[in-house]
Each structure stands twice: as structure tokens, then as C-alpha cells.
Amino acid sequence: MTSRKIVLVLGGSSDIGRATARAFAKAGWDVGLAGRDAAALEPDAADLRARYTVNASTHRFDVLDTASFDRFVAGLPALPDAVVSIVGLLGVQETAQRDLDHASTIMRSNYEGPSLILGLFAEKFLARGSGTIVGVSSVAGDRGRASNYVYGSAKAGFSAFLSGLRARASRSSVQVITVKPGFVRTKMTEGMKLIGPLTVEAPVVGDAILDAVERKKDVIYVSNKWRLVMFIIKTLPEAIFKKLKF
Amino acid sequence: MALVSGWGRFPVVDTDVLRPRSFGAVGATIARISGGVARGNGRAYGDAGIGQSQTIDMTAFDRVRSFDPETGRIRLEAGVLLSDVIDTFGPRGFLPYVVPGTRFVSIGGAIAADVHGKNHHCEGGFGRYVESILLLSGQGETIEVSREQNPDAFVATIGGMGLTGVILEATLRLRKVETGWIREQVIPAENLGDAIKALDAGDAATYSVAWIDCVASGNNLGRSLIYLGEHARASEISPDADKFPRGADPRLNVPVDLPSMTLNRYSVRAFNELYFRMGARRAGHANLVSIFPYFFPLDSVGAWNRIYGRRGFVQHQCVIPQDGARDVLGEILGRVSKRGDASFLAVLKKLGQGDGIMSFPLPGYTLALDFPMTGSILGFLDEVDRLVVAAGGRLYLAKDARQSRATFEAGYPALQRFKDIRMSLDPSGKIRSRLSQRLLDEVHS
Numbered sequence: 001m002t003s004r005k006i007v008l009v010l011g012g013s014s015d016i017g018r019a020t021a022r023a024f025a026k027a028g029w030d031v032g033l034a035g036r037d038a039a040a041l042e043p044d045a046a047d048l049r050a051r052y053t054v055n056a057s058t059h060r061f062d063v064l065d066t067a068s069f070d071r072f073v074a075g076l077p078a079l080p081d082a083v084v085s086i087v088g089l090l091g092v093q094e095t096a097q098r099d100l101d102h103a104s105t106i107m108r109s110n111y112e113g114p115s116l117i118l119g120l121f122a123e124k125f126l127a128r129g130s131g132t133i134v135g136v137s138s139v140a141g142d143r144g145r146a147s148n149y150v151y152g153s154a155k156a157g158f159s160a161f162l163s164g165l166r167a168r169a170s171r172s173s174v175q176v177i178t179v180k181p182g183f184v185r186t187k188m189t190e191g192m193k194l195i196g197p198l199t200v201e202a203p204v205v206g207d208a209i210l211d212a213v214e215r216k217k218d219v220i221y222v223s224n225k226w227r228l229v230m231f232i233i234k235t236l237p238e239a240i241f242k243k244l245k246f
Numbered sequence: 247m248a249l250v251s252g253w254g255r256f257p258v259v260d261t262d263v264l265r266p267r268s269f270g271a272v273g274a275t276i277a278r279i280s281g282g283v284a285r286g287n288g289r290a291y292g293d294a295g296i297g298q299s300q301t302i303d304m305t306a307f308d309r310v311r312s313f314d315p316e317t318g319r320i321r322l323e324a325g326v327l328l329s330d331v332i333d334t335f336g337p338r339g340f341l342p343y344v345v346p347g348t349r350f351v352s353i354g355g356a357i358a359a360d361v362h363g364k365n366h367h368c369e370g371g372f373g374r375y376v377e378s379i380l381l382l383s384g385q386g387e388t389i390e391v392s393r394e395q396n397p398d399a400f401v402a403t404i405g406g407m408g409l410t411g412v413i414l415e416a417t418l419r420l421r422k423v424e425t426g427w428i429r430e431q432v433i434p435a436e437n438l439g440d441a442i443k444a445l446d447a448g449d450a451a452t453y454s455v456a457w458i459d460c461v462a463s464g465n466n467l468g469r470s471l472i473y474l475g476e477h478a479r480a481s482e483i484s485p486d487a488d489k490f491p492r493g494a495d496p497r498l499n500v501p502v503d504l505p506s507m508t509l510n511r512y513s514v515r516a517f518n519e520l521y522f523r524m525g526a527r528r529a530g531h532a533n534l535v536s537i538f539p540y541f542f543p544l545d546s547v548g549a550w551n552r553i554y555g556r557r558g559f560v561q562h563q564c565v566i567p568q569d570g571a572r573d574v575l576g577e578i579l580g581r582v583s584k585r586g587d588a589s590f591l592a593v594l595k596k597l598g599q600g601d602g603i604m605s606f607p608l609p610g611y612t613l614a615l616d617f618p619m620t621g622s623i624l625g626f627l628d629e630v631d632r633l634v635v636a637a638g639g640r641l642y643l644a645k646d647a648r649q650s651r652a653t654f655e656a657g658y659p660a661l662q663r664f665k666d667i668r669m670s671l672d673p674s675g676k677i678r679s680r681l682s683q684r685l686l687d688e689v690h691s
Binding site: 051 | 313
């Protein structure tokens with residue numbers, strides 16, 4: 001029982017977090033679920049135990065409370081084998097344009113917090129000589145767009161952080177993975193107009209994350225269609241791109 | 247507002263769709279709605295899963311609360327799909343006792359419709375294996391209901407089409423199985439009489455069902471293939487075989503609405519001819535088939551409901567009491583065959599006693615027919631309903647989109663008791679679906 005690997009899911013109550021936890025538990029990993037309300041995560045932990053006879057624990061974690069990060073990591077019963085950050089906040093672009101607090105919360109939730117906590121785990125993993133870091137970033141970080149550049153810029157920062165961390169860790173056996181899900185039907189995107197063929201369900205993302213960890217990937221687009229879409233978006237000349245209002 | 251329909255895609259109705267994420271939020275939702283009903287995975291064919299004004303989407307509640315491998319007892323949230331239970335617990339040696347023709351139904355929906363499977367004649371319906379239900383009444387009370395505790399609410403909730411309140415969780419018993427394989431025996435029947443005889447002779451089989459060729463007529467009216475099945479033991483499958491085969495994701499899909507003429511007399515006849523020849527070839531000896539094609543033949547085609555085109559389709563499923571069933575079913579099949587637009591899918595199956603007071607099954611034979619939605623079909627089915635009512639039969643509410651109040655009232659003798667129980671749980675009438683509005687709510691003039 002002690003030989004089972006442990007994954008820690010930051011943002012465990014999100015739809016992608018729950019799906020990721022299920023994918024890993026199904027593959028035989030023990031799971032730690034971390035989120036702002038640890039008690040609210042207990043039913044999900046019980047679900048994993050009942051389904052897959054794995055150990056599942058819950059942990060209080062607030063991505064905006066960076067001062068607590070050292071204590072959070074030190075307080076874990078064991079250093080996990082993999083940590084997956086699904087934490088993020090879409091926010092409202094129009095509000096963020098006027099309201100600095102809202103813009104700052106989006107930036108801190110998507111860039112500062114996730115980068116700092118994963119950086120902290122990276123130090124521990126590098127010291128141990130093993131571990132996998134997974135950051136769920138976004139295709140929105142590939143190029144800033146008029147409709148969501150506050151969120152997008154924070155994700156771009158997060159992607160750059162992961163990219164640099166990956167380069168630094170490349171000579172060790174610590175793996176750093178960037179995940180770009182594209183459109184996912186979740187609580188976060190409820191009510192948004194999503195383009196059907198480019199949209200996936202949360203379990204598809206969970207399975208893709210597990211697969212990326214098992215196969216030691218670097219950067220994954222959950223759907224290859226997005227790789228193509230973002231290639232086109234990234235290569236459009238700025239003179240044309242800036243006129244697009246999407 | 248959103249356009250909502252059942253699996254038959256008729257009717258299509260504009261309602262608010264609410265998606266609560268916690269039981270507390272479901273309670274708050276019930277407190278503020280004017281008339282709504284819970285919806286699971288939307289596999290009821292007609293208007294059962296559509297709220298009068300609000301529809302409460304329960305699919306976010308997909309957790310397993312607990313499982314005891316000693317007893318097979320499992321506690322589930324109402325939005326868990328049977329497919330999920332099968333995929334998760336099948337490999338551990340447990341399956342639901344009762345599965346309907348699709349595995350993509352929610353636990354709440356399976357209870358609300360008291361769904362039946364190919365074993366109803368001997369093992370009863372889904373409700374028989376439900377030990378207790380956590381129910382949120384229209385009054386906003388959360389109550390545990392079982393055969394011992396609040397038994398009236400329990401027997402009204404099994405088969406109650408979600409009209410006693412919102413099913414939040416349920417405790418079920420699962421069946422211990424050694425494998426995910428079925429030992430199947432195929433028996434060809436030349437006509438309806440032979441089919442009924444074969445089903446009667448198969449009473450001792452755990453699973454039995456007949457697939458009827460609705461295009462055949464004359465001496466071949468009711469030509470069928472009867473499928474009997476038993477769970478295969480570990481010693482009966484090849485040592486190289488997977489003990490629990492995986493249920494493939496739908497291999498085929500129907501990505502767009504097909505032109506409504508795709509299914510016509512000729513294409514269906516050709517399909518059925520092929521189907522019966524292939525089936526007859528398998529007759530006589532026992533075959534081992536995975537539970538997935540055996541129980542869920544249509545699940546391998548995603549969105550097969552689109553094959554009927556944009557106008558959708560109606561399914562007519564009746565049950566006719568044992569005595570005299572042969573003549574009534576012969577009359578119905580004769581009319582259907584003469585009409586010629588039926589369904590490539592007709593299923594004949596023997597049923598036993600129902601488990602809830604509004605459960606569809608009664609001892610007799612059930613016949614399920616699909617028809618593309620056309621102008622003339624509704625009048626035709628009204629005629630068929632007259633035959634059903636005269637024979638003491640009834641229609642399955644989970645499939646229904648169009649029966650009249652008179653047909654419904656004649657078929658469900660416990661209706662008044664059901665209304666009384668509903669009134670005690672929901673005096674202000676918060677829980678209302680399009681189906682309840684059509685068939686049993688008071689009409690305000």
C-alpha cells in the first residue's frame with residue numbers, strides 16, 4: 001500500500017480537478033485534493049475511496065494566500081510524486097479593464113499563486129531528485145486577445161514560468177508539464193458560447209493530464225485541433241491580428 | 247431560457263435550465279421555482295424530464311458516496327450514470343441488477359421511471375433493488391424514504407417520474423457477477439404466436455427479449471428473434487478472454503440530422519432481412535457476448551436519435567396483460583405493418599409485477615415501437631391506445647410524449663393515491679413537469 005504514488009491536485013473542487021483526481025485514482029494513485037474549502041472536498045475524496053480503493057485526503061489551500069505556501073507544503077503528510085495545479089480564475093474582462101482589484105485578483109490567481117506554489121514544489125522535487133509538476137495553463141496565454149487579455153496575460157506568464165522551470169529541470173529527473181486545455185465545458189465556462197468541435201468535457205482533460213504524466217510530455221494541447229488553431233492565431237501578422245475583436 | 251427536449255426530440259420546449267452544484271443549492275432552487283422537475287441525462291423520450299417552467303439539471307451530482315464490497319450495497323448521488331457504475335464496479339465484480347436498453351441513464355432517472363430490463367419477468371424492475379432514497383420534497387424538506395421509513399413516499403417515488411420531489415441520493419444493491427459476459431441463446435420465431443411461446447418457454451431464463459420485424463406481414467407477422475441470456479461464470483469463458491470486457495465508446499455516430507426519408511419501407515425492410523438472417527445463423531447454440539452489445543445494442547451508435555431527422559420521433563411502448571395479449575398484439579402489429587413506416591426497432595418482452603404504485607410494468611407483454619414524427623402518426627397512435635386501454639394495458643411514461651389524459655387515467659389505477667401522496671409532499675405544487683401538466687395536474691381554466 002505504501003508503494004502507491006501520490007498526486008496532489010490544487011484546485012480539487014473544479015470540474016477539471018475532480019476529473020483529474022478520478023483519472024489518477026483509477027490508475028491506482030493515492031490522491032490529495034486541495035482547495036479553499038477542505039470540508040467541501042470530502043465528498044469527492046469519499047468518491048475516490050469508494051470507486052477505486054485508494055487513499056484520498058483533503059487539504060486547505062488558498063492560491064491567493066501566498067504567505068501560507070511554505071506552511072502548506074511542510075504540513076503535507078508526505079511530499080507527493082506529482083502535483084497538478086488547476087487553480088485559475090477566468091474573471092470578467094470588462095470589469096478587469098476598470099477595476100484594478102479584479103484585474104489583480106485574476107493575475108494573482110492565474111500567474112502569481114500557481115507559479116509560486118509550483119516553484120516551491122519544484123525545489124522540493126529537485127532536492128529529492130524526482131517528481132512531476134503539472135500546470136494547467138491556457139491557449140489564452142498563447143497570444144493576448146481583446147476579449148480576455150487580463151486572463152490571457154496571466155496565463156502567458158504562467159506558461160513562461162513553467163517553460164523556464166522545465167528548462168532548468170531538464171537535466172534532472174523532475175518533469176514539468178504545461179497543459180493547454182482549450183474550451184472545456186465546466187463551471188467556469190458555464191453560460192459562455194463555446195465552439196462545439198473545439199470543446200471537450202472535463203474527463204477528457206483529466207485523462208490527458210494522466211497520459212502526459214505517464215508519458216513524460218512537455219507541453220500538451222488537450223485537443224490537436226487547438227494546436228492548429230493556436231498556430232494560426234500566433235502566426236497572424238500583428239497588423240491583422242489587432243483588428244480582430246475575438 | 248433554453249430549448250429542451252427528450253431523447254425523441256419531440257416535443258421541444260423553452261424552459262429555464264438550472265444547474266445547482268450542492269444539495270443546499272437544490273433546496274434554494276426548489277424554494278424559488280414556480281414549477282419544475284429534476285432532469286438526469288435526458289434519456290426519457292418525451293416530456294418527463296422537462297420542467298413546466300424550470301428544469302433542474304442534476305448531472306453535477308455524480309459522486310459515489312460509499313460502497314461495501316461485502317454486501318454490494320452502494321450509495322450514489324442521483325446524477326451518477328449507470329454507465330459509470332458499470333465501468334467502475336463491473337471490473338470489481340458488481341453490476342446493477344436491472345439495466346434498461348441504454349446505459350446512459352442517471353440513477354435518479356432510473357428510479358423515477360422504475361426502468362425495467364430483460365430480466366423483469368423474473369427479477370423485477372430497478373426499484374426492487376433500491377433500498378432507500380434521499381428525497382427533497384416540493385416543501386423543501388429533505389427526507390430519507392424507504393420501505394420502512396416514509397413508505398408512501400417511497401412507493402410513489404419508484405416510478406413516480408420525479409413528481410414526488412428531487413431525488414438527491416439513493417442506496418442500491420448491486421449484483422455480484424463473475425464476469426462481464428452473457429451466455430446468449432438466439433431462438434428464431436416465424437410469427438407472433440411462436441415468439442410469445444418462445445418467451446413463455448424462456449420464463450426460467452434470467453434475461454429474455456424478442457426483436458420483432460415490424461415490416462413482415464401475413465403469415466410472418468411478428469417474425470422475431472428471441473434472445474435468452476445468463477451471466478457467464480468465470481469457468482465458462484476462455485482463460486485468454488478479458489473477464490470484464492470494456493464498453494467501447496460509441497463507434498459510430500450520427501453527427502447530423504439525417505433527411506427524414508432515410509428510414510423508409512425499403513431501407514428498413516433490407517435492414518431487417520439482413521438482421522434476421524444473421525441472427526438465425528447464430529441460433530441453436532449458446533454464444534458468449536459481452537454485456538455491452540447484449541444489454542445496450544444501440545449505445546454503440548452515438549446520437550442514434552438523429553437518424554429520424556429534425557422532426558424527431560415518438561416511441562410507443564405499451565404493456566398488455568397476459569390474457570388475450572396475443573390477439574391485441576397481433577392487431578397492433580397488423581396495423582403497424584400495414585402503415586409501413588415503423589421502426590426498425592421493435593421490442594417484445596415479458597414483464598412481471600411493478601414495484602412502485604406508478605410503475606409501468608404489469609404481468610404481460612410489452613411492445614416498444616419507434617415512429618418518425620409525422621402529421622399522421624399521432625392519430626394512428628390514438629387508435630392503438632384504444633386497443634391498449636380496452637385490453638387493460640397502459641403506456642410507459644418514460645417513453646411517452648403524446649398519450650391523452652383518458653388513456654393515462656385508464657392505465658394507472660393507483661393514480662388517485664399517487665396524487666394524494668404528491669399533495670402531502672408538495673402542497674403548493676412546485677414539482678411540475680411538462681408530462682405532469684399534460685397528464686395529471688389540475689387544469690386551470
